[in-house]
Amino acid sequence: MHTASPSAESRDIILVGSGIMSANLGAMLKVLNPEATISLYETTAGFAEESSNGWNNAGTGHAGICELSYTPHREKDGSVNVNKAIEIFEQFEYSKQFWAFALERGMIAHPKDFIRPVPHLSFVQGAEQVDYLKARYKGMSEHPFFSEMEFTSDRETIARWAPLLVEGRQEGPVAATKMDGGTDINFGEIARKLLEWLGKQPGCSLHTRHRVLTLAPVGREWEVTIEDLVTGKLIRQQAKFVFLGAGGGSLPLLQKSGIPESKGLGGFPVGGQWLVCDDQEVINRHQAKVYGQALGAAPTMAVPHLDTRVINGKKALLFGPFAAWTTKFLNKTGHWTDLPASVRPDNLATLLNVGIHNLDLVRYLVGQGLQSKEKRMETLREFYPNARSEDWRLIDAGIRVQAIKKTDGAAGIVHYGTEVITNQERTLSTLLGASPGASVSVHIVLEVIKHCFAPWLETAEGQNRIKEMIPSFGQDMKRPENAERFREITRRVDALLELSETSN
Numbered sequence: 001m002h003t004a005s006p007s008a009e010s011r012d013i014i015l016v017g018s019g020i021m022s023a024n025l026g027a028m029l030k031v032l033n034p035e036a037t038i039s040l041y042e043t044t045a046g047f048a049e050e051s052s053n054g055w056n057n058a059g060t061g062h063a064g065i066c067e068l069s070y071t072p073h074r075e076k077d078g079s080v081n082v083n084k085a086i087e088i089f090e091q092f093e094y095s096k097q098f099w100a101f102a103l104e105r106g107m108i109a110h111p112k113d114f115i116r117p118v119p120h121l122s123f124v125q126g127a128e129q130v131d132y133l134k135a136r137y138k139g140m141s142e143h144p145f146f147s148e149m150e151f152t153s154d155r156e157t158i159a160r161w162a163p164l165l166v167e168g169r170q171e172g173p174v175a176a177t178k179m180d181g182g183t184d185i186n187f188g189e190i191a192r193k194l195l196e197w198l199g200k201q202p203g204c205s206l207h208t209r210h211r212v213l214t215l216a217p218v219g220r221e222w223e224v225t226i227e228d229l230v231t232g233k234l235i236r237q238q239a240k241f242v243f244l245g246a247g248g249g250s251l252p253l254l255q256k257s258g259i260p261e262s263k264g265l266g267g268f269p270v271g272g273q274w275l276v277c278d279d280q281e282v283i284n285r286h287q288a289k290v291y292g293q294a295l296g297a298a299p300t301m302a303v304p305h306l307d308t309r310v311i312n313g314k315k316a317l318l319f320g321p322f323a324a325w326t327t328k329f330l331n332k333t334g335h336w337t338d339l340p341a342s343v344r345p346d347n348l349a350t351l352l353n354v355g356i357h358n359l360d361l362v363r364y365l366v367g368q369g370l371q372s373k374e375k376r377m378e379t380l381r382e383f384y385p386n387a388r389s390e391d392w393r394l395i396d397a398g399i400r401v402q403a404i405k406k407t408d409g410a411a412g413i414v415h416y417g418t419e420v421i422t423n424q425e426r427t428l429s430t431l432l433g434a435s436p437g438a439s440v441s442v443h444i445v446l447e448v449i450k451h452c453f454a455p456w457l458e459t460a461e462g463q464n465r466i467k468e469m470i471p472s473f474g475q476d477m478k479r480p481e482n483a484e485r486f487r488e489i490t491r492r493v494d495a496l497l498e499l500s501e502t503s504n
Contacts (some may be wrong), residue, residue, distance in 0.1 A: 052438060059184055134153075165290065242427070242428050266404035267403065
């Protein structure tokens with residue numbers, strides 16, 4: 001898809017990249033201020049083809065239900081700290097609320113095109129891990145968010161929940177938790193639907209096959225130089241605000257902007273691969289997202305899971321992701337020189353410290369990349385003992401560029417999660433990082449809106465519009481006294497998203 005070249009007139013907002021972050025931000029800003037003029041530029045021929053693409057993204061509505069990496073710490077009394085899981089759950093609810101609003105307003109037609117109910121399970125082996133999961137369950141089930149969570153160490157019960165986990169498994173302690181309120185999401189599809197709506201609005205234009213080359217400050221605005229990749233023509237356009245939501249492509253543009261906040265920042269790319277099942281009988285027998293413990297030095301984005309997915313309307317079963325070493329920042333349009341080209345005098349020391357202080361991680365990533373398929377199958381059999389090699393094939397997943405910066409005087413910290421970088425003038429924002437980014441994307445861009453578009457929220461009309469989009473806006477749903485309000489909002493949102501019934 002190639003659109004006509006943009007005009008040179010100034011815009012209120014320029015969005016770089018067409019993934020879930022830009023899609024949510026653009027749509028929310030247009031609802032908040034219908035007079036806003038917005039242009040979006042995407043390098044690829046279609047929208048949401050990099051990290052938001054269905055085959056590249058984990059596809060889980062990360063709500064803290066089953067991801068054990070959010071609750072790794074046990075207190076001295078043996079309890080598990082579940083505060084991070086509670087926080088992630090609330091943030092994911094923002095995403096559901098906004099997407100439900102988009103359906104109600106006719107911005108999106110059919111929820112099944114992008115979101116479906118799928119049970120979320122955590123699964124562990126060994127006496128120590130069983131004890132940990134039981135303590136985690138106790139802490140989580142006491143909160144209203146997770147009151148419907150179930151725990152079992154009974155193999156027959158686990159077999160009813162997810163039969164592949166126990167068939168052929170040797171004797172030994174096992175345990176699982178389950179919540180039926182989990183989801184499977186195609187983030188690329190929701191991004192495309194929101195952008196399709198945005199592109200039809202007055203004052204908005206979307207442009208594929210256009211690459212943003214440079215950013216230069218002009219007073220309190222930005223002059224953006226864009227190359228039309230079809231004609232080779234260069235376009236210069238000014239904007240009051242620029243959002244860099246281009247995944248791994250954001251860091252080089254942030255560095256070119258020259259803002260002080262970019263100094264010392266680096267990027268640490270982590271590649272990924274999935275094992276994909278080709279046996280339809282196996283696929284049909286599994287209806288869950290099952291997460292286990294992180295393996296060795298694996299980064300949090302590479303915690304293994306046996307994952308029911310619906311991609312392009314077809315049910316699939318994936319296992320992974322397997323992390324791998326790469327120097328590319330983007331899967332489709334990246335180049336092996338991306339990492340070397342990002343090295344600058346101001347971030348050299350930081351990057352060297354990452355190599356020195358994260359040697360276990362570097363060795364892990366290189367080792368993962370060199371693993372044979374059969375070695376990966378051995379990891380799969382930790383979850384699904386009867387897995388047959390001939391039923392599975394290996395595919396490439398997306399690339400995540402973790403933000404690296406100095407923290408509390410120490411250099412070389414790899415940040416797992418999503419890092420939002422905004423200049424002092426609040427005219428440029430950039431996102432760097434990974435999981436649980438897509439799932440909590442509405443929360444993330446809402447923080448950008450509160451920080452950079454505060455005047456739009458200060459009017460009575462602005463407050464009404466943001467509360468229409470996010471009914472729980474301004475309320476702390478984590479507090480027990482708000483439990484009934486939370487349930488009320490969730491019932492309505494789940495009905496709009498058609499999540500109230502189990503769907504295959």
